Amino acid sequence: MTVQSVLAKTTLCRTSALGGRWYQCDDCDRLTKRHNSCGDRHCPQCSGGKRQTFSDRASKLILDGVDYYQVVFTLPDVISTMALANREEIAELLFHSAWKALKKTVETEQQYELAALMVLHTWNQKLDAHWHVHALVPGAGPSLVDGSWTESKAPAAAGYDDDRKYLVDAINLRRSFRKIAVAHLQRLRKNGKLQLDGSVEYLRCDEAWDTMIDQIESKEWVSYIEPPPTESSSGEHVVRYLTRYLTGGPISDHRIIAADDQEVTFWAREGYTTGGESIQVPLTLSTAEFICRWCLHIQPNQLRTAGTISVAGFRWMG
Template structure:
């Protein structure tokens, strides 16, 4: 049976080449994560010897990196997090909503990860809360759980947020629960239109404040007109 491939195997095989190809926009924390995952449970981190006093058999157990991004070290933590989220579930149906950044913005996000991912969360949550509170739609205060994914199924950069939403919410005065229709929560086109407007407004504000960085083939986007021109296709999407 073929052994499974781990993230650490990929980092060890291609990490050095990746770091060279993307030098300039990989942050120090990101480089530290790669190093930790590559060295996890190897001689590089040291270890200890486990021995049986009866048979004399012994083996070396290498130390783990304990980095919060390491999939091998954080498996138990992930299971605990999932159990805690399951405990939060309400006795209601749930909806799954996904907010995705288009390719034009994903390119910007790749060079400004912390800022743009934060915008993605803020714009997605504001969109859900605003439309749900509108009396033309649900007219209720809802709760959401949002999780960021930065890779797509093809293992390429594809930032998007998965939002899990209960099928209903509390009235503005907190007196009762309002249920959504069984198979319908909020209109997708209305959500998409508001999300696009909110996200682009916040992104342009970051650019005007000089907080975005651009490197390599995207260096020209530092100029305001070029940046706005780059976003035109996104504004026209429906």
């Protein structure tokens, strides 16, 4: 029902079906009618005001003089596929596991209280199901030892330059994320909270499930840490980047090259480089397949796509 409602509203957005308002020029008295927007958060034409509001409020949380890192945690493809029928459960798994892994690793290696601003993405450039979370993380916080302000530093034995930006060991972080996420996934299945249908129906079998768990535990999961790219970079830069994905759906108009009743062609990055590749190539899908992939990323209203966890390293939301 959510998908049908979103498609109906976005189809009618800014048409006469939703009514409109008349505006009159003060100088020439000319009348102009503007049709109403649908207001749905998935609509590419709407929610610019909501994005600006989030950006403004999130930017007020940023502290001057603190380095902020973008940390990305990605679920394996098989769990992203499960998410299509278990959106709230897998979203909770992703946020919970990313936060717990960050908190544990930062507190162990840097000994300060952690904070994070986290935003959910569910797509890749080809509009496939690709669940991951972006976290904006301060490289400083109150010491767990004496409460003094503490900045993250590379361990002396690692041989890093003193000026290099460093949060935590990336390998330790991604392995902690994997361990916590797998344990959470196991609990969901044990408690009967996972719907395993369609292409993952085979996982109802205990043997197939155990094999899948062995496979994902044996692989390195994708998570990476992006330090500030330049000395002048600030947390606001990452906030603006994340804001673009809060509403409006998984693709913007400027990436669409051509579209008709039969096909849609759009720009998409391809490849498997961690963090994505900059080169884009044209990708053509049937119109039906394009709509199907777009609909994969329609979320229920109760599923929030962003949240602030803890407040150390961020100002209070005003």
